[in-house]
Each structure stands twice: as structure tokens, then as C-alpha cells.
Amino acid sequence: MTVSHKKSQLCPNCRGLISRNESICPYCGLKNPGSWWKNSGLLRLFLDPELFLNGLIGLNVALFVVSLIMIPGGMGMGMSPFGFLSPDNRSLLLLGATGTMPIETLHRWWSLVSASYLHGSLLHLIFNLIALRQLAPLIIQEYGLARMFSIYTLGGIGGFLLSYLAGVPFTIGASAAVCALIGAALYYGKSRGGSYGRQVFQQIGGWAIGIFVFGLLVPGINNWAHGGGMAAGILCGLLMGYQENRREMLSHRLFGVACVVGTILILLWALASAVIYRFF
Template sequence: MTPKSTRSSLLCPNCRRLISSDEPLCPYCGIRKPGSGFKNNAMVRGMSDPDLLLKVIIGINVVMYAVSLLFSGHGIGVTANPLSFLSPSNNSMLLLGASGTLPIDRFGRWWSLVSANWLHGSILHILFNMLAVRNLAPFVVREFGSYRMVIIFTLGGVGSYFVSYLAGVSFTIGASGAVCALVGAALYFGKSRGGEYGNAVYRQVSGWVVSMAIFGFMIPGINNWAHGGGIAAGAGLAWAFGYLERKRESQKDKTVALVCVLGTLGVLLWAVGSTTVLWMNYR
């Protein structure tokens, strides 16, 4: 009697074709060890679903905003000014990871270059930024891939606040730096792709950049240095990664994206955990 085969099948984590789990190389795309646990990690697979990815990004921002309000206590801003309505206290935002020369130079909080991208100063602040994410992220996913979008959003946000720090901005928060990194990537895509479609994308995104610049100089408190830094960082990362018409996402892209996700979660959990301890001790 012939023994039953114990071979099982899976979807290649790179090209999503059905293959045997013990293949040393995917016969379709050539990725090494497609059945390894790391390459089939649930978090890595989850980043390949653009809808889920978008919901997670927006969800984390909403949770961090709610946490910042919780730790603000009676210091929540409830004013008639819509730009500052339901604003967390500065102390709450500082503890949770606001960035700038004050947190970095005085307290050594370099990790705030990550955390500041997930904090917001009012209900309108988070609403506008999440609407921008909702509009821009799907385009960047379509043209660059979901893993590269995660890298651009994360590292572009860090780059935006590093530029802001070098410019001497003392205290700053918001996802707009990371959003501007997506703008920079879209700008690079349109310019480098060319043709009717690429030129149309470039013209539209250039109009957004001009509008943001005008808006930034008209409304006080907007961090134009972070916006400019985010656009530059996003364009630079887009240049480094290329886009899907030229180059398929690699396992290296997926690994860097996973590091970005784990690093971000680690920073945010540290920020919330340490703030919780302080809040409990000084109530």
C-alpha cells in the first residue's frame, strides 16, 4: 500500500500562486523558501490587504487620539473654536510622544519621531488627516505596493519630523508629515512615469502641494517644515523603491515593512504604557 502524501499546499507569499509548502523556490516568481514561517507571518500577510491596512492605520490613529483625551482629564480643550475643539492637553501629548526640540533635546525622546505621527491636537486635526490618508494611501498602494506604502508612510513620517527638529520646531504632532510623504511619492510617480496618465497625476498632486503651502502659511500653528520634509522624504523613498510597473515588491520590501510596523507598535505601546504608569502613580 502506498503511504498517503503529507505534502500540503499554500499560496506563495510573494506572487499568491498555489504551490507546495515544501518547495525550496516558488516555481512562478523564484522566491526562496516560500513556506517559511516568517514569510507566511499573519502580520506580513495582513499588509498585503489594502483595505485591512487602511483600516488599521486609521484605527490606530483614532485609538491614540482617544487615549490622549483620556490622559488629559479635565485639561481637554472644549472651545467654540473648531480648530481646537476636543484638543488633548499638551502634557498628555508630551507624555504620549509629541516631537520637537523640547521632547528630544530636554528629555532625549528620539522615539517621538515615530510616535508624533500618530497623535492629533483636535477632532478636526485627526479628521482632516485621516481623510487625506483615505484618499492618498490607495493610490500609493496601487502604484508602489502595500508594503512600500507602509515604508513610505512610516519612514517618511520620521523624516518629516527630523527635518522639523533640525528647523527648531519645539513641539509638534500629527500624521500630516506621513501624509505628505505619500504626496511626495505620488509626485515622484507622476513625474517619473510620464505620459498622459503620469503627467495628469503630477499636475494634480502639484496642485495639492501648492494648496498645502498656501494653507500652511495662512493658518497659524501648521508645521510647514514637517510638510516639506515629508514630501522630500516620500519622493526620496519612492525613487529608492521604484514603482510596480518597473519593479515587483521584493521580500526585502516586506521585511522592512514588517520592521516598520513592529517598531511603530513597540514605540506606541511603550508610550501608552509609561504614561499609564505615571497617570496611576500621580492620580
């Protein structure tokens, strides 16, 4: 019993029980299912959705605190509740805000990623994190955690790329990434159909309409980033598929790991360069 257990493993692609020295998985055809990198610890990043989501929220809160203390001054009560606890714009620029200004004058293309982790006020942070907390479980359920984070990352990049092309000079916030989750949910609802699909489409469609109405009424909202994020989310849903039509595979998990590693490296780079510019 123990001997056969030691010689068997789960296929890293389809999770079928296979022999450790199999050269091709008999269930899904994956080559060298025993190779170390296909079984590496990084792929375990996506085993605990609740922990992952709390980590993502914690990362946003931590960067918000850093942006407040990097250049103190925005810590007091502003003119409106929207301005309460607003980081200094110079601090946001140092930490990786995006737009035509950082990209064209500072050549910070990586800010297309980092800007999703910065927020303009306490209320901005709370709005985005509540939306993330509400939407992410549905996307994790229907797409799996690896694809959820890929959609989130690509949606932020897509939204800020569109807003850059539209000439927005300076912008930040998780809402482009959150809008990508909305886009992916809309695509899922429409593509799946049936009474559940229709229900998802209608409920999330209400969110989408609410965000656009809010964006038209409240000045200073980056509607290009919202629209671009949503479009990117729909495109991701179409290209990557969801659990019911394409179960999570090794390729989805590898792409998700690339998004996590890329994001962390960019945020560390942003943080290190901000500290160097600010204090040295």
C-alpha cells in the same frame, strides 16, 4: 489532485505556484521559498487594504480619545473651531509628542514615530484622516499596501527629523506622514509619465501647493515637517520603486511588517510610560 495540492505552495516572493520542497523558486530565484518565516502569518497583514486602512484610522482616533482623557480639561469649546477638543499639551508630551524638547531633555528619539499618531484638535485629526483616506488608495494601487505603510512611516520620521534639526521645540500630527504619500504620488506621476502619470502629477501637485499655501497663511503649522515628509516620500518612491517598475516582493513586505511591528511597539511603550507617569 489533493495530494499534489498539499505538496505545492505559492512562492512568498513572486506568488508563482511551486513545489513545497523546492530549494530555489524556479521563477524568481528566491532561496528556501518554503521556510516558515518567509510564509509567516505576519506577512498576511497586507492582504486586506481596506481593513488595514480602517485599522490605521481607528488607531489615530483611539489615541486622540486617550490624549483627551489622559488629562481632561481641553474637552470644551476653545476660542476657535481649530481649538475644539484640544488635548492638554502635557498629555501629548506624555504620549509621545516630538521636537527638540522631548528629544533633547527626555531623550525620546522614538517620539519621531509616535508623534504622527497624535493630534492637536478635533479639526486637526479630521483634516489629516480625510487626507489619508483620499490619498492612501492611490498609493496602495500604485505601490502596494506594504510600501504604502513604509512610505507613511518613514515620511513621518523624515518630516519630524527635519523639523527637529530646524529647532521646532514641540510638534505632533499625521501630516508629515500624509505629505510623504503626496511626495510618493508626485514621484510616481513624474517617473511613469504618459497621460495617466501627468494627470496624477497635476492632481496631487494641486494638493501639495494647497498644503504649502495653507502652511504659510495659518500660524502654528509645522512647514518643516510637511516639507521633510514630502521629500522623504519622493525618496522612498525612488528607492523602493512602484508596482509598474518593481512588483511587490518579499523584501517590501518584510520591511512593511517591520514598520508595523516597530510602530505598535513604540505606541505601546508611549502609552505604558504615559500611564505610569500620570497615575503612579
